[in-house]
Amino acid sequence: MNWNDIADAMFGGLPYYGEILALVSNSVWAGAVLGLVGGLVGVFVMQRDMAFAVHGISELSFAGAAAALLIGWDVVTGSIVGSLIAAAIIGVLGAKARDRNSIIGVLMPFGLGLGILFLSLYDGRSANRFSLLTGQIVSVQTGQLGWLIGIGAVVLLGLLLIWRPLRFDSLDPQSAAARGVPTTAVSLGFMLLLGLIVAVAVHIIGALLVMALLVTPAAAAMRIVSGPLSVPLLSALFGFVSAVGGILLAIMGTLPVSPYITTISFLIYVVCRVVGARRDRVTRVAA
Numbered sequence: 001m002n003w004n005d006i007a008d009a010m011f012g013g014l015p016y017y018g019e020i021l022a023l024v025s026n027s028v029w030a031g032a033v034l035g036l037v038g039g040l041v042g043v044f045v046m047q048r049d050m051a052f053a054v055h056g057i058s059e060l061s062f063a064g065a066a067a068a069l070l071i072g073w074d075v076v077t078g079s080i081v082g083s084l085i086a087a088a089i090i091g092v093l094g095a096k097a098r099d100r101n102s103i104i105g106v107l108m109p110f111g112l113g114l115g116i117l118f119l120s121l122y123d124g125r126s127a128n129r130f131s132l133l134t135g136q137i138v139s140v141q142t143g144q145l146g147w148l149i150g151i152g153a154v155v156l157l158g159l160l161l162i163w164r165p166l167r168f169d170s171l172d173p174q175s176a177a178a179r180g181v182p183t184t185a186v187s188l189g190f191m192l193l194l195g196l197i198v199a200v201a202v203h204i205i206g207a208l209l210v211m212a213l214l215v216t217p218a219a220a221a222m223r224i225v226s227g228p229l230s231v232p233l234l235s236a237l238f239g240f241v242s243a244v245g246g247i248l249l250a251i252m253g254t255l256p257v258s259p260y261i262t263t264i265s266f267l268i269y270v271v272c273r274v275v276g277a278r279r280d281r282v283t284r285v286a287a
Contacts, residue, residue: 024247024251026140026141026142026144026145027140027204027247027257028244028247028248029145029149030140030145030148030149030200030203030204031204031243031244031246031247031261032240032243032244033148033149033152033153033200034148034152034197034200034201034204034213034239034243035213035217035236035239035240035241035242035243035244036152036156036236036239036240037152037155037156037159037197037200037236038197038200038201038213038214038217038239038243039213039217039218039221039232039235039236039237039238039239039240040156040159040232040235040236041155041159041193041194041197041214042213042214042215042216042217042218042219042235042239043218043221043222043231043232043235044159044166044167044170044190045194045214045215045218046215046218046219046222047167047170047171048170048190050100050194051211051215052100052101052104053090053100053104053191053194054194054198054210054211054214054215055104055108055210055211056086056090056103056104056105056107056108056111057083057086057087057090057194057195057198058083058198058201058202058207058208058210059086059107059108059109059110059111059112059115059207060082060083060085060086060107060110060111060114061079061080061082061083061086061111061195061198061199061202061207062079062082062111062112062115062132062133062202062207063082063111063112063114063115063118064078064079064080064081064082064083064085065078065079065082065115065132065202065203065207066078066114066115066116066118066119066122066132067082067114067118069118069119069122069124069132070118070119070121070122074144075132075144075203076144076147076148076199076203079199079202079203080151080195080196080199082111082199083195083196083198083199083202084192084195084196084199086107086111086195087191087192087194087195087198088188088191088192088195089103089107090103090104090107090191091187091188091190091191091192092188115132115207119132131203131206131256132202132206132207133206133207133208134205134206134208134209134256134258135203135204135205135206135209135256135257135258135261140203140204144203148200148203151196151197151199151200152197152200154196155193155196155197158189158192158193159193162186162189162190165181165182165186166186166189166190167228168181169181169183169186169187194214197214198210198214201213201214204243204247204257204261205243205257205258205261205262206256206258208258209258209261209262212242212258212261212262212265212266213239213242213243213261213265216238216242216265216266216268216269217235217236217238217239217242217265217268218231218235219269220235220238220265220268220269220271220272220273221234221235221238221272222235223269223272223273223275223276224272224275224276224279238265238268239265241264241268242261242264242265242268243261245260245261245264246258246260246261246262246263246264246265247260247261249264
């Protein structure tokens with residue numbers, strides 16, 4: 001079954017919908033990978049209280065992508081370089097929460113300023129500049145899809161390799177250090193993985209809104225479940241639904257993809273928060 005068959009089955013053969021789906025199929029695949037892997041990474045972002053770091057890394061990823069766009073390099077490569085530089089700086093210098101927040105506060109305006117400077121010097125298509133900030137439905141080219149899926153696979157594999165020590169360090173860093181867990185290496189490794197997945201997110205949802213897929217799904221999952229397996233699985237599901245659902249809805253509209261993804265992600269969070277609040281109220285009454 002091809003994209004045209006899927007469109008006919010789901011939408012009653014809307015004119016040209018199959019052709020549009022084929023046009024954005026790269027974004028759908030990349031969005032699916034981002035939603036799943038980003039949802040898993042987001043669990044540790046929440047446990048380590050690093051939501052602010054996601055935004056800080058995205059700003060330097062945006063600067064790297066804008067620099068690559070200006071000089072004619074591959075945008076994915078530029079965003080990866082920018083993300084890894086930011087992640088390494090935060091990971092090495094921001095061991096303590098107070099230091100980390102101050103470093104991020106310095107990096108964010110610097111990265112955003114550099115990105116705006118590079119975009120102002122770029123004289124190509126305005127859509128390319130706009131997509132780096134807010135995402136674009138056809139921003140993922142065929143040559144870039146392999147890179148993005150490969151990056152997602154690397155992040156997933158790296159996350160699985162350090163899952164147990166990372167979870168221990170995220171929940172109880174003092175006890176983890178006392179038990180001999182190499183907390184500095186684990187923290188730096190996680191930051192580099194976070195930098196890689198942020199670079200992917202910049203190409204799907206834009207640099208300004210990456211937290212919708214790297215923070216919100218995990219925050220929603222934590223409102224209704226608490227198990228060590230149920231939280232990451234539900235977070236990954238929420239991320240997948242938000243990313244793929246937002247891309248599919250964007251096909252039928254004229255807005256960038258990011259408003260659809262952020263709206264779905266936010267609605268999922270609101271529903272989970274309401275359900276969690278009601279469950280807590282019932283538990284208190286029963287007790």
